[in-house]
Amino acid sequence: MSSNTAESIIKAIKKDHKAIKQVLFVGCGASMADLYPAYYFTLRESKSLQTAIMTGNEFNFDAPKNVGQDTIVISASLGGTTPESVEATKHARELGATTIALSHNEGSPIVQAAEYTIVHGFDKNYAEKVEKMTLALKLAVEIVNQYEGYDYYEEAQTAFDGIYDLIEDQIKYVGPSAKKFAEQYKDEKTIYVMASGATQDVAYSTANFLFMEMQWIAAPNYNSGEYFHGPFELTVKDAPFLLYANDGKTRKMDMRALTFLQRFDAKYTLIDAKDFGLSSIAGPNVIDYFNPMLLTGVFRKYAEELAAARNHPLSKRRYMWKLEY
Numbered sequence: 001m002s003s004n005t006a007e008s009i010i011k012a013i014k015k016d017h018k019a020i021k022q023v024l025f026v027g028c029g030a031s032m033a034d035l036y037p038a039y040y041f042t043l044r045e046s047k048s049l050q051t052a053i054m055t056g057n058e059f060n061f062d063a064p065k066n067v068g069q070d071t072i073v074i075s076a077s078l079g080g081t082t083p084e085s086v087e088a089t090k091h092a093r094e095l096g097a098t099t100i101a102l103s104h105n106e107g108s109p110i111v112q113a114a115e116y117t118i119v120h121g122f123d124k125n126y127a128e129k130v131e132k133m134t135l136a137l138k139l140a141v142e143i144v145n146q147y148e149g150y151d152y153y154e155e156a157q158t159a160f161d162g163i164y165d166l167i168e169d170q171i172k173y174v175g176p177s178a179k180k181f182a183e184q185y186k187d188e189k190t191i192y193v194m195a196s197g198a199t200q201d202v203a204y205s206t207a208n209f210l211f212m213e214m215q216w217i218a219a220p221n222y223n224s225g226e227y228f229h230g231p232f233e234l235t236v237k238d239a240p241f242l243l244y245a246n247d248g249k250t251r252k253m254d255m256r257a258l259t260f261l262q263r264f265d266a267k268y269t270l271i272d273a274k275d276f277g278l279s280s281i282a283g284p285n286v287i288d289y290f291n292p293m294l295l296t297g298v299f300r301k302y303a304e305e306l307a308a309a310r311n312h313p314l315s316k317r318r319y320m321w322k323l324e325y
């Protein structure tokens with residue numbers, strides 16, 4: 001068990017494992033979603049590594065047959081106690097994989113279960129809310145760079161250096177838009193949520209956790225490319241949508257969805273990385289991977305305003321912390 005930087009952890013792993021074949025990302029709920037940008041990066045940028053992302057118990061009950069010495073399993077858990085994620089970390093070790101856990105809780109079971117750990121912040125500000133996600137991406141960048149070489153490593157470091165300050169800076173200006181969103185959506189029973197590329201699971205996370213878990217608002221969510229292959233049939237006047245737009249390769253997909261929402265006069269809120277100046281810190285070769293952090297950080301303010309307008313705190317639960325399940 002050691003808490004260290006992404007760079008030093010991968011260096012240490014490489015000493016014992018000259019070659020690896022696979023990187024798996026495992027977690028539950030928001031923590032699984034936080035691993036998505038790292039998974040997306042690995043899938044796009046690695047020339048040889050296999051990669052997949054899965055929920056804790058899918059790994060526990062049905063792990064890929066090829067997990068072994070040449071696999072790195074990166075698990076994440078904010079509280080560090082989610083049983084499925086702790087078990088997955090233990091199971092990965094039993095199967096011979098090298099394990100790295102990300103958690104906010106230093107002494108937690110997941111930290112104890114993993115060989116390498118990174119303890120991240122969460123409470124201090126909006127930027128810290130995305131520290132887990134950012135550090136997971138940092139691990140993925142180190143893996144690809146140290147094992148294969150990554151041409152845009154320095155460009156990525158510049159973006160890592162700038163992302164937290166950009167979030168904190170932009171948060172200062174979103175208050176009025178966040179309040180407007182809260183007023184407009186506070187009585188909705190359903191909100192449809194869309195995003196593309198590395199941001200896909202920000203839609204998943206917003207819908208499943210901020211809306212369904214924390215506000216009890218039904219929230220179907222899908223990739224903005226997939227919107228045109230079924231879900232768009234529900235686009236009618238005033239149907240409530242939230243659309244995340246990336247600055248990067250998949251922006252065209254988000255803009256196509258936006259045009260369709262406008263065409264049928266849906267009620268939509270657009271959370272656009274271009275409005276928050278992502279390109280001021282992230283160069284064109286890495287920008288795709290930093291949309292999720294910025295959009296998650298900024299949208300937190302919208303969720304807080306929604307909770308306030310609905311008089312339904314983000315911490316309110318019907319079952320969690322109350323029942324065995």
Ligand SMILES: N[C@@H]1[C@@H](O)[C@H](O)[C@@H](COP(=O)(O)O)O[C@@H]1O
Pocket residue numbers: 028029030031076077078079080081082085209213320
């Ligand atoms: N209801 C919560 C989710 O909100 C949370 O995302 C998940 C993972 O939590 P952790 O990140 O602590 O592992 O656990 C529970 O299921």
